[in-house]
Amino acid sequence: MAMDRADLELVMHIREHGSLAGAAGALGVVPSVVTKRLGALEARLGQRLFERTTRRLSVTTEGEAVCLHARALLDGFAALESELGERQNDLSGTVRLAATFGFGRRWLGPALAAFQQNHPALQIDLQLSEQLPDLGAEGYDGAIWLWAVQERRAADWVTRRVARNQRVLVASPDYLARRGMPASLDALAEHACLVVRENTEAVRGNARDALWTLRHARDGSTVHVPVRGPLSSNSGEMVRDWCLAGRGVMLRSLWDIGPQLASGELVRVLPQYAMTDADIHWVAPWRPKTPRRVRLLVDFLAEAFRGEPWKPSAAKAR
Numbered sequence: 001m002a003m004d005r006a007d008l009e010l011v012m013h014i015r016e017h018g019s020l021a022g023a024a025g026a027l028g029v030v031p032s033v034v035t036k037r038l039g040a041l042e043a044r045l046g047q048r049l050f051e052r053t054t055r056r057l058s059v060t061t062e063g064e065a066v067c068l069h070a071r072a073l074l075d076g077f078a079a080l081e082s083e084l085g086e087r088q089n090d091l092s093g094t095v096r097l098a099a100t101f102g103f104g105r106r107w108l109g110p111a112l113a114a115f116q117q118n119h120p121a122l123q124i125d126l127q128l129s130e131q132l133p134d135l136g137a138e139g140y141d142g143a144i145w146l147w148a149v150q151e152r153r154a155a156d157w158v159t160r161r162v163a164r165n166q167r168v169l170v171a172s173p174d175y176l177a178r179r180g181m182p183a184s185l186d187a188l189a190e191h192a193c194l195v196v197r198e199n200t201e202a203v204r205g206n207a208r209d210a211l212w213t214l215r216h217a218r219d220g221s222t223v224h225v226p227v228r229g230p231l232s233s234n235s236g237e238m239v240r241d242w243c244l245a246g247r248g249v250m251l252r253s254l255w256d257i258g259p260q261l262a263s264g265e266l267v268r269v270l271p272q273y274a275m276t277d278a279d280i281h282w283v284a285p286w287r288p289k290t291p292r293r294v295r296l297l298v299d300f301l302a303e304a305f306r307g308e309p310w311k312p313s314a315a316k317a318r
Contacts, residue, residue, distance in 0.1 A: 005077060007041050008070040014038065014050060015067045019057055072288065079289035091119040091293040097126050098135065098143040102236055102256060103280065104128045108144050111304045115297055122293060135285050141294045142284030144301065146253070158290075160282040160298065163305035167251050167275035169214075170266040174246035182249070182269055185214065185225050192248035193227035194239045212251050214273040223273070253278050258310035280305065 013023035020038070024031040042048055049063035059067065082093065099108050104126060112124050127133070132145060144162065182188055195210040210232070212225045229248050233239050240257065243250040249269055260266040282298050284290070 003041070003045075003066075005074070007037075008066075008074055010034065010037055010041070011049060011063070011066055012070050012074065014057070015059055015063070020052070076288055079287070079291060082291050082293075090121050091296065092121040093291070093293055094123040094125060095294055095297055096140050097124065098129055098133050098140050098145075099126060100130060100146055101128045103144070103146060107255060107305070107310065108301075111301055112297075114304075115300050119293075124297075132283070135283070140284075141291070142282055142298075145281050145283050146278055156286050158282075158284045158286055160302070161279050162282050162298065162302040163280040164308060165253055165255055165278045165280055165310075167253050167278050168257075168271070169249060169251055169269040169273065170243060170257060170261065171249045171269050172244055172246045172265065173267055175243075175248060176267060176269075178246070185223060185270065185273065188225060188227050188249065191227075191229075192231070193229040194242050194248040194250040195227070195229060195232035196236045196239045196250075196252070197232055197234050213275060213277075215276050217272050217274065251275060254308070255280075255310040258312055262312040 010023065010027070013026045014020060014034070017023050017026060020034045021031045024034045027034065038050065045062075047062040048060055049066055051058045051060060097108075097112075105128070109126065112126060116122055116124050127140075132143060133140060135143060142158075146165070179191060182191055193210070193212075197210075209226065209228045212227055213222060214225055215222050227249075231239070231242050231247055233242075236252065236256065239250055240252060242248065243252070244260065244265060254261075257266055261268065282301070284294075
């Protein structure tokens with residue numbers, strides 16, 4: 001009753017193409033060969049895997065069970081062959097990744113180019129998006145994302161933090177010269193606060209209102225601060241530009257504004273507070289074996305971002 005890899009591939013081709021003729025075309029044989037091979041397999045198993053009539057083909061309950069296990073076994077064969085090949089040669093094949101636009105352009109893109117330069121036989125396909133794709137269904141190896149996967153079964157996903165990051169309050173020197181430096185969180189109510197409304201975030205009250213959740217650096221206490229202002233956008237880059245132009249106070253990730261803080265174009269406001277939910281994560285569908293090229297790439301990114309290169313020098317020294 002033993003099944004080999006060719007049997008598993010035969011069953012999956014029939015299941016995927018919905019006909020013996022379709023499976024024969026995919027396998028490059030005549031339909032009669034598929035008919036004979038399927039009949040011999042069913043005889044060995046003592047189970048009928050597909051019901052065949054002159055008009056249609058359907059999978060039996062036993063056939064569905066075989067297909068379920070066949071996919072996992074075939075994926076395992078492919079992963080093993082890939083790893084063995086990579087051990088003999090330099091990294092090869094394709095790594096397909098997703099990332100958000102801002103971090104992808106500013107930090108991930110250059111890091112990926114450096115990794116690929118070290119492994120010329122490797123291909124990297126980076127897709128930028130503001131919505132996390134269905135990674136498994138769309139054939140991604142994983143994503144570099146700015147928060148861990150939520151509202152999904154943890155057993156279905158692999159996550160790893162590749163870098164720490166935080167969102168901080170900032171404003172331009174020109175704005176602070178005109179409006180004064182806020183002395184407390186309560187004082188933010190008297191200031192124009194620039195709000196990023198990411199994805200489909202619900203508006204609280206009206207388009208001018210938002211709620212910032214901030215943590216104190218020393219005692220770890222969390223405070224929810226209602227803020228409002230005349231300008232908001234779903235584009236973080238637009239809000240950053242408004243802030244640089246002196247239009248208000250902004251809550252923004254350090255990876256996006258590190259250079260402006262270092263140059264003095266932006267100044268920290270209430271530096272003892274920050275939003276700490278913006279770490280950078282590797283997110284991937286669970287699989288029994290991760291290809292070596294993917295593992296080494298994630299390790300490379302974790303090392304490249306370990307020192308938080310977006311932090312201003314003064315902040316690193318503290």
